[in-house]
Amino acid sequence: MKSVLFFDLAVHFSLKKNTSTMSGSSNLVTMKKVVQQLRFEASINRVKVSQAAADLQQFCMQNAMQDPLLTGVSSSTNPFRPQKVCSFL
C-alpha cells in the first residue's frame, strides 16, 4: 500500500511542477511585455484600505441575516436534515 501511495504522491507533485513555457528574461520581446504590463498595473486607481475594508464589512453586515451557515437553520427548514429511515412494519 505504501509504495502505491508514494507513487500517487509523486505523480501528483510532478504534475504540479511542470516546466515553465516562458523563457528567461534574456528575451527582449518578453521583457517589453513585462514592462508594458507593469506600466498598466502601476496606473490603475486604488482606494485606501480603510475604505475598502469598511465596504467589505458593510457587505457582511447587510447580508448576515440571509446567510444560513452563519445564522443556522432550524431542522424543519434544513434541506439536509438527518434522513429519516423508513422501516417496514
Added chain:
Amino acid sequence: NLMTDESPRVPEMATQEVQPNETLTHLKTESDTLKTKLEEERAKLHDVELHQVAEKVDGLGQFIMKTRRTLKGHGNKVLCMDWCKDKRRIVSSSQDGKVIVWDAFTTNKEHAVTMPCTWVMACAYAPSGCAVACGGLDNKCSVYPLSLDKNENLAAKKKSVAMHTNYLSACSFTNSDMQILTSSGDGTCALWDVESGQLLQSFHGHAADVLCLDLAPSETGNTFVSGGCDKKANVWDMRSGQCIQSFETHESDINSVRYYPSGDAFASGSDDATCRLYDLRADREVAIYSKESIIFGVSSVDFSLSGRLLFGGYNDYTINVWDVLKGTRVSILFGHENRVSTLRVSPDGTAFCTGSWDHTLRV
C-alpha cells in the same frame, strides 16, 4: 522614452550586438523601478488593517456544523466537485477516472461516466443543470449532456471542447452553457465556445502551472481570477485577455481562489498553509488567515453567502472556518480520513460540500 532606439554613442567599429543588450538592461531597470513604484503606491494606501476596522463588529459565537450526508461510491481520491444551481445536485470527479452526479438530499447517484483518463482534476456543472464538464490528464475539457434516460450511455454524447498542451486543472462555465473557462498545467487559461470548440480568448501571464480559477459574480462584469504554481493570483479581463491586476504574496503554490460575494475581493488558499484575502479596489492583500499550529497546505476555499465566513479545506484532513473580518478561526471540523481536496458552498448557502482523498464527499 526607453522604448525608442536611443542608441548609445559608440564608435562605428562597434558590433551590432551591443544595442539589444543595452536595451534589455534599460528594460530590466525600468521593470525594477515600476515594481518598486507599484509597491510604494500600494503601501501609501495601507492605512489600516481589516481586522482593526472590524474591531467593533460582534464576535461570532460557537459554530456547530455537522456532516449531514456522506457520498460514497468513488473508487479513489475525489479531486473536484461542483454544485448544480438547483442546490441539491452535485458533480464530482476522481482519480479513478469516474465522474458522478449525485442527488445530495438522497445520496443517490444519478449519472456516472468513466473518462478515458485517470486523475480527472476538474469538473463543473452547467448553469442549466443539463450538462457537466470535466477533464484532467487527458489535457482536454469535455462536456457531457445529462440525459433524463438513465439507460442512455453518456459517453456517447461526449463533446470535446478545450485542448491544452498539459493537464486541465480547473474548468467553469460562464453564466451560460455556451462558454467554458479553463486553466491548465501548460501555464495558460482559455475561454472556449462549447458548441464549436473554438478558442475565444487565451490568457497568458502565469510563469508556471495554473491550478485554479474563479469567475467574478455576474454583477461585477467580465473578469476572473486565477492562481498558480508561480505563487501569483492574476485578475483577467475576459474580453481582452489582459491581466489587469496581479498579486504575489503567497510563499507557495496557490491551489484555490474564490471571489468574495460582492466581487470586490477574493480569497486564496496555498501550500504555504495560509489563506489570504485580496481587495481589488485597494489592490493589495488585506488579511492573512493562519495559525502557527496549521502547517499543512490549503487545497480549497469558499465563502459563506454573506462573506463573513471563509471555509478552508486542508491537507491535514481538516476544515478550518475563519471569521473573514476579524481574521480569527471560529471552528475546526473533523471527519475526513485523508486530505480535503475540494470544497464548495451550495448556491443558496445552506451547506457546503467537501471532497477528499478518502474517496468520499461530505455535505
